[in-house]
Amino acid sequence: MTAKLSNFKLLGYSLKVNRNHVLCWGCVSFSSEQKWKSSFQNSQLEGKLVLKAEEAQLGACQDLRSQYCSLSLDVQITTQLHHRINTAVDELTQLQDSVQQEVAYGVKGSVGEVDGLVRKWREVYEGLKSVSLLLSAHKHLDDAHKAEMSHEFRNTAQNLAEVDRILGDASKKEIESQLDVVSALQDAVVIRRMQLVYTVGEVWNETVSWDEERRNNGSRVVTLLIKVGGESSKESLQKLQQMFEALYMLGELQRRIKALGKNLMRYFFRPIINCHAELKVTERSDGYSIQVTQQDSKKGNFPAAVVFMTLQKVFAVLHSSLLSLSIKAGEEEVSLMQLLGREVSEEFTQVLIKECLAEAVPCSQAQLNKYEEVKVAAKDFQQFLVDKGFYRPDEMSIMEYAANVDTVFSNKACAHIMERARELMVRPVHVLVCITPLEPDGPLVIQDEGGNKLIKSTMKLENLLSAKTFNLPRCQISASMCDLVELIYETMEEACTSSPQHAGRLFYTVRNILSLYCHVVPTAHAYSLATLPQQAAVIHNNSMYLGHHALLLGHQYKSKFPQDLRESILTTVDLGHELRKMATTTFLKALQGHRTALIDTLRESCGLDTIGCNIDGVSKAEQGMRQCLHQLQLLHRVWQTVLPCSVYTKAMGVLISSVIEEVITRVVSLEDISADCALALINLLNLLKDNVPALFIVEGESATLADDVVCYVKLWGKFSELIIVLGASLREILDRWAEGKGPLAHEFTPDEAKQLIRALFQNTDKRAHVLAKIK
Structure with a gap:
């Protein structure tokens, strides 16, 4: 402390001398020799002043280190040092002006010495300015602390910002000797700022608080x-x-x-x-x-x-x-x-x-x-x-x-229609209504399960056409399909009374509904289509019904649309074709599944493969045959009231033809058939022959007869001829061949006929004679 005070005393003396010196230089009556001597004396005084300034700078740095590096507090001494440093800077500035005005021009012989003193002075001057910045930073830190204690957060933040600016300026100067002080001040700023952030954050949390309760x-x-x-x-x-x-x-x-x-x-x-x-x-x-x-x-x-x-x-x-x-x-x-x-x-x-x-x-x-x-x-x-x-x-x-209500309304209305349509598409389809004429050759109407007539706009197309012109056959469709077609007609009716822009959007919304149906229904009802025979039939009818209306939908309403749209091509015929194709594809896929199940049933029974030489295989073959008949009868009960009569008979004919073909192929391929086994085969095939024709009789359709089996089962004649051959003699077989013109020759090829003869009869001259005749 004594050293610091002595520094300040010496510094004060030098400043006093300097002021007298400046006053003396202010006199203009000196001679050149006096100016030379005065300049020499000034140089000596300047050297002393530089020395004292360095001592003052050293004292200020030691004080800052003691406070920020050694954690000792001496605020009063630091304030005095700040005042002294500022005074020294002012005096040095005055000395610089004096040197530039008199010494630099008067002392030409001592240029080198004066230049050295000037460089030294500049170094000290810069050092004093750096120390002055550090002292100023300390003052702002102290003010920030006081402002925070008084809850003057804005002043606190401003002082911290000023300290940041000062330390930024100080970092640009050559202050290697005070780097530890700068680093300590920077740490102090960071700590003070974190404390301020925490304090202000607490005040914010007290001001704005949330509470949640369940x-x-x-x-x-x-x-x-x-x-x-x-x-x-x-x-x-x-x-x-x-x-x-x-x-x-x-x-x-x-x-x-x-x-x-x-x-x-x-x-x-x-x-x-x-x-x-x-x-x-x-x-x-x-x-x-x-x-x-x-x-x-x-x-x-x-x-x-x-x-x-x-x-x-x-x-x-x-x-x-x-x-x-x-x-x-x-x-x-x-x-x-x-x-x-x-x-x-x-x-x-x-x-x-x-x-x-x-x-x-x-x-x-x-x-x-x-x-x-x-x-x-x-x-x-x-x-x-x-x-x-x-x-x-x-x-x-x-x-x-x-x-922008027009565009918004149009988008919303169309989106709502599409949403309703999709909801109807994914509904269960087992709730059925019947499309049937109330009187023979009359127009079609829709009836519910109780036979009550339903008034639906979906029959508008039928009312426009005659009873036999482009009309749907009698069948059953799901109630949700009626609602979907009803929605389509309501949308078309609204389009007729809307603005051209909205009417166009509504028409293309109808097209989107028809297109969406082709993609949604097979996916949404995939499990039902694969497992329930009725579902495949209903969806086939639904798709055909929707496609039926799509064929003439655009033609019905084109003349009613706003004038601006009548010149456009407004049609749904292309989508009607897609819907019919989708109906056919869906039903054929289900039909293929049923056909595979029937064939697998016959093959898994393994009776027909061994019945030729082993009578014990009859029971297994009969079990497989009865199971096939049961599956066909189930399809008959489910499909006959749902599908149109023509579609039903064709579908049943395809399935029965597959079964008949499998049976014929297996029997004809037998190499040896004993008399007992032939009799067992006849009984087994007659079981199929007696029960199949009834599957083609549709309730309510007087035009369907058991004899229709001949029309729809393409191998029925061959199957019947096979039964006859199994029980016939060689003479009867030869008569039925009739030199290639009889019923046997019409149904079987010569190779197949010879194979049956070899399997049924032993190798005798008579058999050889018959085989020779068959060619």
Whole structure:
């Protein structure tokens, strides 16, 4: 301490001499010799001054090290050092002016010595300036601490920012000897800033707090408490202003506003928009309480006007209590509401449009007039948010969406129609209605399961056509298909009374429904198609019925469409072909599955392969045959009332032909058939022959007879001839061959006939004679 005081005394003396010296130099009556001597004396005094300045610089650095590096406190001495350093800098500046004015011009012989002193002086001068910066940083740190203790957060942040600037300037200077002091000051700034961030964060948490509660009834209650203090509103706002400005200067405000916006979207805005959330605002002595109650069991939407009004209450409370405050961000004043809008306005707009406005758009032309109320409410709400600063003045997304009612309505209506259509497509198809004429050769009508006539616009096409012109045969379709076709006709009727743009959209929506059916139904009902015979038949009928209407749908309504669309090509004929193709493909796939199951049943019984030489195989063969008949009879019961008669008989003929072909192939391939086995085969084949013709009789169709089996089973004649051959003699076989002109020759090839003869009869001359005749 004594050394420091002696330094200051010496420094004070040098400054005093320097002032006298400057005054002496101010006299203009000196002679050249006196100027030379005076300059020489000045050089000596300057050297002393430099020495004293270095001692003062050393003392200041030691004091800063003692405080920031050794953790000792001597604020008063540091303040005195700061004052002394500033005085020394001023005196050195005056000395520089004197040297430039007199010494530099008067002492030409001592240029080298003076230059050395000047360089030395400059080094000391820069060192003193660096130490002065460090002392200034210390002063601002001290002021920051005092301001924080007084809860003057803005001043604290400003002082810390100033320390950062000073240390940044100091780092650019050559201060190798004070690097430890700079590093210590930088650490002190970091610690002070972290402490300030924590302190201001605690104040923020006390001001804005969230509380969530789960009640026993399943509801969730979220409460936002905004505490603005119990003092006068002006003082409270000043304190909040200081807190927000400090957060902004620390770079924390944006993060806090972002977190606030995220919570508002999660707990307030989304529940209010897309759920039945109730709002309760309470004004308290210390601020405001905003409470939102959401029932988990209630999902849906309030009317748009109610949603706008509820949201407006939330924004009004947020603005009046907290978010109306402004901070200076660069050259502009920005309110907290504007900062909140920058963070969440885009997400808020998307949710509001998607979950509220989009739902408020009507789905039919009749409800469109009520939408005017929604447009007015959206405009008022948009303007309210612009006035509060949440939206920019040029932000008009909500208003534009609400005002663009034509496009929005058209999109919504078409999307709603497609949604209804898809829902009808995936419904179960087992609820059936019957398409049948009430009287012979009369027009078709739709009847339910009780036989009651159903009045449907789906029969418009049939009413336009005669009873036998392009008409559907009697069959059963699912009730959901009637509803789907009804929806298509309703859409076409609405298109006839709509604007050209909307009418075009509706027509292509109908086309999309028909196209969607081809893709959705096979996928949605894949399991039923693979396992239930009736489902495949019903879906076949449904698809044919829909394709039937699609063929002339465009032609029916083209003349009724708006004039602008009548010149366009409006047709659904191409989709009618696709629907018929899809119906055929679906049913043929199911038919192939049934055929495979019947053949597998015959092959798994293994009776026909061994019955030729082993009578014990008869029981297994009979079991497989009866199982095949059971499957065919099941299909008969299921299909005969569902499928059109012609389709049913053809389908049954295909399946029976496959069974008959398998039986014939296996019997003809036998190499040896004993008399007993031949008799067993005859009985077995007669079992099939006796039961199959009845499968072609359809209830309610008098035109169907058992004899139709000959028309639809292409190998029935061969099958009947096989039974005869198994019980015939060689003479009878030869007579039935009739030199290649008899019934046996008509059904069997010579090789097949010879194979049967060799299997049935022993090798004798008579058999050889018969074999020779068959060629």
